[in-house]
Amino acid sequence: MSATTPAQLFDKHHATLEAAVQAIHTRGYWTPYPESPSPKVYGETANEDGKKAVEACFGRDFVLDQPGQSGWTAPERSPYGVELGVRYPVCAAQALIDAANAAQPGWQRIGPQGRVGVCLEILERLNKRSFEIAHAVMLTTGQGWMMAFQAGGPHAQDRGLEAVAYAYREMKFIPQETVWEKPQGKNPPLKMKKHFEIVGRGVALVIGCGTFPTWNTYPGLFAALATGNPVIVKPHGNAILPAAITVRIAREVLVEQGLDPNLVSLAVFDKREDTQALATHPAVKSIDFTGGNTFGQWLIDNAKQAHVYAELAGVNNVVIESTDQYKAMLRNLAFTLCLYSGQMCTTTQAILVPAGGIDTDQGPKSFDEVAADLAASIDKTLADPAVATAVLGAIQSEDTLRRIGEAGEYGRIVLASKKIEHAEFPHAQVRSPVLLACDAADEKSYMEERFGPIAFVVKVADGAAAIALSERMVREHGALTVGVYSTKPDVIDAMTEATWRAGVALSINLTGGVFVNQSAGFSDYHGVGMNPAANASYSDSAFVANRFRVVQRRYHLA
């Protein structure tokens, strides 16, 4: 029997919630959403069902029953060359806002537990539909299948649940009511009853990116929802389907619970100005944005009525000072550069290597040897075409294809990008990474984000110079990740202190099955929120605490 009230949903999911709250306390490994796309876990027909569900959307209207609809639009083009043609409702921003505002009081009324119960039910439904969402993510973003499933499904759900856990913990601290009794010496005490109401700040706008339409959307979506706000999801124009499925599932759960479905809506516009008008609307009180610096900075400068949580571009970098696992280091870095063709906000762009080379367990290696050996390791990673296409996925945008083509202008090509045929998708745009070498002085080459499979081996004076350059890059241009390879504790300490000053997450001597560009829900603080690449982190208390307020009332007690 299904739970028919938000309070029942809270009870249903209570064990998961408590485990999630425990997980954010310990920040060890934990997840309720299995990352293995196994039929044993998700059902024998789950993969086929998910694929069919997505294909059933092709060339059709994606009906959402939202207010203010003026037409349909189908802007997506698949990096795999698949014809999608899904038509999404175009709704007036004002109508979505009015409907969101109308939905808010009912959402406030069910209280923190009710809201959290509904959020966890939505997440459970999303988890059950992981294959469908994975196919949608894969076809719209160009991710390889396994990444689309894991990062687009369970890992994104982890990040959503993590945000709910933080929101719940913060809201739970606030007593619903209290009696305030102040002694007055020999006189009777002053006695007041006080009630504390948790009130969402208002309409939350969550603007998604073209590469991780669920992983980067769920934290803001669920943080805002749980804390009492209606949410308008504005996906990237080329990755609408995963968001649309998410919104539809949320709306279904809301309707089942007797709540107003317009609490969660999808904004798809034909014109960029419509997004800008929505973002600067006085009713919009928070914006979660993942994407480029241009629009991100525009939001920060113009959407002053809202608190903007932004993840922007950066120049992720790795310092190689020395290693006692040379081959494993190269393997690890090579995989990092190949994974989803470097189209992750966490992928390393600049690899800083001393001009005099490095000490390794394979003997000293010159700068040129390190660069050449990394190139060889990339080639080896991609030697099997089936593995290559699975790891690389496809190139998500024309801009990235253009940047790959122009890469030779930025430095000396150590490894050229190759076009790779995809056995299943003949029109897929698959490219191997381009590896460039340049001097530290060539800042204009490597010291701005070159999004995609473009990496630089940068020649620096020595290890200390590498750390100083890394810090400056992070401070001035931002970064979501940095790494260091060294056998010397003092080098690692110096790099550690540099990351404290610059505010960036550090991976040390990664040589195994974890990569600098991976960020695990409930454990890794993604983004930090202290350098130009991001002003917020997934997730911490700061990500949720400012999304609601406490409105009190008080009166005398006799």
Next chain:
Amino acid sequence: MSATTPAQLFDKHHATLEAAVQAIHTRGYWTPYPESPSPKVYGETANEDGKKAVEACFGRDFVLDQPGQSGWTAPERSPYGVELGVRYPVCAAQALIDAANAAQPGWQRIGPQGRVGVCLEILERLNKRSFEIAHAVMLTTGQGWMMAFQAGGPHAQDRGLEAVAYAYREMKFIPQETVWEKPQGKNPPLKMKKHFEIVGRGVALVIGCGTFPTWNTYPGLFAALATGNPVIVKPHGNAILPAAITVRIAREVLVEQGLDPNLVSLAVFDKREDTQALATHPAVKSIDFTGGNTFGQWLIDNAKQAHVYAELAGVNNVVIESTDQYKAMLRNLAFTLCLYSGQMCTTTQAILVPAGGIDTDQGPKSFDEVAADLAASIDKTLADPAVATAVLGAIQSEDTLRRIGEAGEYGRIVLASKKIEHAEFPHAQVRSPVLLACDAADEKSYMEERFGPIAFVVKVADGAAAIALSERMVREHGALTVGVYSTKPDVIDAMTEATWRAGVALSINLTGGVFVNQSAGFSDYHGVGMNPAANASYSDSAFVANRFRVVQRRYHLA
């Protein structure tokens, strides 16, 4: 024996801290700092000692040993007409910032517990010096003695401790380290060690106001300090002494602990441009501001590099729909209007009364009767000149004196302001409140802040119109407090829901010893942070959580 390390200070104050954390969970009455200026609590000579300590500053250099000093300045003029002449060091903003940045790593190194221990020691010292601070507050702000003692001393310390408790709770959640162990089926698990460092965002600037130089300064000061940031305190030019004593005490404690005293410094400038340059300095990452809209909005618009926590002007209002305690209601409102001559950010400015009058336990009262009876109640409150001067204090600024003089232009005078002689301070500027009547349509009169002892009885159509007007005032012009008087549950419910939409704290039917303009630490959420009068609240998680970040590092475990 004194505690000689921050860790020992943490142990010394642990019980207080735990009680404070418990208090913010329950938000009932609690304080470790007695509000009674009793010799039994603070010592037989405390009052005299405090007074002498303040008088010893008159006409002298207030030495702080800060870097970059270029001279001295003595801008304060006492509303009580006392010659102060305290000379404060004028230091270059860049020198204070450089010194603050240099002090930060050592402050980070002692960790959350060490920082909290030091903060609690500073607060304890402040508490012991409450009489000294109270005399300084009284003479600079014009507050009456009892308010200066309570609000300037223990209540301000409460707000400081409250901020530390929130900061501690949030920081305590973050584990110093964890082991992340992810199962890999039949293969050995992936295993990583992760360390999480709490890092302050950077230099915090705390800009004080002229009326509550400690109560409105301690929350930001201690929230920023506890979360790992150096703090520059920039007091109002007419209320420097309480801040200077506070900064000196903080620096003394830091030196005793072997820490860099420049972690906390005092900024006093001769020119307004110097404050603006400091506020927009790239190193300044947060600004706590209490004061007028003009400079507050300037900060929000220009200090974009910083997170601004602002408490600005508002139009506090009270709806009177009906009452079953007419005389007690009038007494309560009259005292509210008289206390510190209405120079509190929480004092009611607009009292909304139906044109058809109200039902009371004394029979129906017309609009004019309510206004006249309130005037009479004010007169009665101030009948004894000794009580009057104690309650009213003195007028803090020339601007407020000017506004009192001009008040007749804003409406029909129901009660004129009177100049009152002060027995102890012949040059004190003491004024009784002016009460005006006007129509709801006269928005340009009552619908902007007229700071000081100027209140309006506003004629509205009926109770529903009063609630609607109250809500609109809060939404458009902001408010820190609203009140309602009604015997009807549906009216109180409607007002309650209006305050949820507008985001303002509500006091209901206050007729006893609590007043709408009073806000108790650990219990009342001061400011809410949801309407134009304030974008933050004392205190909640949002007030502290964004002041620090978590910087992680991770590496494989074998």
